Amino acid sequence: MRRDFRDRFSLVCKATPSVMNEMYRHLTGDSSVPGTGIEKAVRERLLVFLDSQNSDLVYDMRTLHHDGEKEKCFEKFFEEVEKYINEYELKAVDDRRHGLVSHLSVAISVRDLREQISARLPNETPIPSEEWLRLQFMPKNEVFHSAVNYTGRFPLKYKIQSRQFNAFHIDAHYVSAIQMYLKDFVVQNRENCVLLSVDDKNHIPVGEPGIPIASIYRSKKAVTHSNVLNIAADHDTASKCKLTPSVTLVIDIPEESSGDFYSGQVSVSLKDTIFEPSSPLRHVAEMRKVLGLTGNLGKPIRVIHSDGGPDHRVTYPSVKLGLIAMFLLDDCDYLLAVRTAPHQSYRNWVERIMSILNLALQTVAICRSTMSADMEQILKSLSTMAAIRKTAQGNDSFKDELMGSLAEVKQTLNDLFSRLTLKGTKFNTEGAASDALMAELWDAIQELDSTVLKSDTQSKQLEKRPKLKEFMDHCTVSRKYFFLIKKCGSASCHICKPPRLSNFDSLQQFPDPQPSREDSNKYMAYSEVYGKETTEEYCPSLKTMLSxxxxxxxxxxxxxxxxxxxxxxxxxxxxxxxxxxxxxx
Structure with a gap:
């Protein structure tokens, strides 16, 4: 019967005899014992391939098809994995808990483990696929049928060390139309335009010396030792130091607005929340730093997309000053900053990077190093960040030692972040923007109007600065959800510089969404409104306020x-x- 089955279907289906035999066994429930040892070995590997349903195993199965030397082709790789795990146990396991507690995962993922081991071996060493490496781990659950495919060679498995509330906002549809217009605009000017998506990740708590704290609120599975507990102090444990990752995504602009906007170069800037707090001017300095590293600093059109947090909200005077400083210092022709609607931060492209960063933070517990006894005593008496900053103003050595105690933690996190990738492109890691970079931006504001003060954080205060007000009336367009700075295009203008683009005349003001004539519940296409004078009178929240x-x-x-x-x-x-x-x- 098995022979008749194989002969009948081999005429219409190209499959090896071993696959045909397995199909027969599966359909008929045949549980007969294989006739030879070779047939038994082939069947076992075929079952692994069918259960895993991963085509990457084809190479491994063919490589391991014969006995002898080929059976040991990945032996050097697996030996290096053993060494790596032993090194991990020495540096990550808490000796006080007899080797059962760790504060660091073995690897971010199977891909990351494979890359780390490959980098330690010569280039000609055979490297197994990710799936074959995963099958060398301990099974997730020993009672599952799939557990028979795991070899258990390495004492590794996934362990756990979702929440997202999206509230509705009345302007959600309106701002979605603005984002669609933004896509069309950058595609239209992609040769001379750079698109950035920026945001701050939630702060990472840093434990006191000897008390590692979980780096994220919610943990997921990561590769770790199967016989070692992966625990740390909870994230709500008292902590005086925190680190804030600022993430910038320089997007590879596609050729069509319907293309992929979730690709490009990711840069992470890790900042000390106490002495390097986030501010509009610091964010602008970090964006310029990233643009310089990626070779996009010279492009005359700059578009920034954010979620509208306090450091990016385009209606705040401090944010406007930072954007104007960038525009003046880099001699941009066109600068557009767009934000999302409230409760809609997930519409920001860089928001999706945060889940990738969480991979590096899974089961990682961090604590700062110990300062001198005198400085530890001073810090112990301070309970707020304001008090710590005030003390550091009159005590430079205290500030230097406290920042130095965080240096090792920063290096550890930067090493983890640099191992992450977005579609094959590795993340860049940078330090916080220096005071010199921020001073350079502030000098550009002072050159425009020397009467502007850093304390000018209200619109009424900016209106009292004559030269700045003249520039803003001449070159800027302020809306609830976007802020535009554009040169007038006149070579003789005394307010703004001449444009750098040869086709500057084709650049028009960024349009406001206008309702469609056919359906008032929809908005016009970008091609219908670009180049026309529009207002934000159709913004739903403004209509409600003004009605x-x-x-x-x-x-x-x-x-x-x-x-x-x-x-x-x-x-x-x-x-x-x-x-x-x-x-x-």
Whole structure:
């Protein structure tokens, strides 16, 4: 029967006899013992391939097809893995817990482990596929049928060391149209344009000496030793030092607006939250630094996309000053900064990089090194970042020692981040922008208007600076969700410099979304509004704020603990929901 089955279907299906025999066994439930040892070995490897469903195993299976020397072709690689695991145990395991506690994972992923071991071996050494390496680990669950495919050669397995709340905003559709316009604009000017997506990752707590703290709030699986516990102090343990990664994605602009905008060069700047706090001027300095490293600093059109945090919100005067400083210092012809709607930060391209960074932070616990006894005593008496900064102002040695105690932690995290990739492109890691780079930007503002002060953080204050106000009225367009700086194009203008682009006249003001004539629930295409004078009168939140309300219009009610008088429990989520609100407006 098996022979008839193989002869019948071999006419219409190209498959080896071993595959045909396995198909027969699977369909008929045949459990007969293989006739020879070779047939048994072939069947075992075929079952591994079928269970794994990974085509990368084809190379490994063919390489291991014969006994003898070929059977040991990956032996050098696996020996190096053994050495690597032994080195890991020495540096990552807590000796006080008898070798059962670690603060660092063996590798970020199987791919990362394979790359690390390959880098330690000569170029001609045979390297197994990621799937074959994974099958050398301990099985995830010993009772699963797939556990028979694991060899258990290395005591490694995945261990765990989702949340995202997306609230709706009335301007979500409106801002989506702005983002579509942005894509069309950068594609239209891709030869002379650079597109950046920027954001700050949530801070990373740094434990006190001897108390490593989990680097992220929620951990996922990572490769670690199967006989070692991977634990650390919880993230909410008291910590006085924190690090903030600022992430910049220089996007490879596709040829069409429907193309892939999630590719390019990622740069991570790790900053000390106490002495290197995030600010609009520091972010601009870091963006210029990244542009210089990627060779895009000279492009005359610059587009920046962010989630609208306090350091990137284009309506803030401090953010506008930073963007104007960049525009003046780099002699840009066109600078556009766009932000997402509130609660819609996931629309920012660089936001997807944060999940990749989390791979490097899985099961990593960090703590700073010990300072001198006097400095540790000073730090122990300080409870807030403001107090630490105030003390450091009159004590330079205290600041230097505290920053020095974080140097090893920064180096560890930078090494982890530099091993990450985005579509084959490795991440860059940089330090925080220096005071000299920020001073260079501030000098550009002072050259424009020497009366501007760093304390000018309100629009009313900027309006009192005559030369700055003249420049902003002449060259800038301020909207709720984007800020545009554009030269006028006149060679004789005394306010802005002559344009660098030969086709500058074709550059028009960035348009505001306008409702479609056919369907008011949709917005016009970019080609219909580009080059026309538009306003933000159709922004839903502005329409709500500006719409007249009569005497009979319902008054808004503030829902707080003081105004809620009764509540009921939801039958689905068992959470309280307000039942009656006292109107006090």
């Amino acid at each position: 007249p309300a009569g005497d009979d219009a319902p008054q808004p009610c503030k829902m707080t603990a003081e105004t809620i008088r009764d509540f009921v429990k939801c039958t689905e989520c068992i959470k309280p929901r307000y039942k009656h609100v006292l109107n006090i407006m």
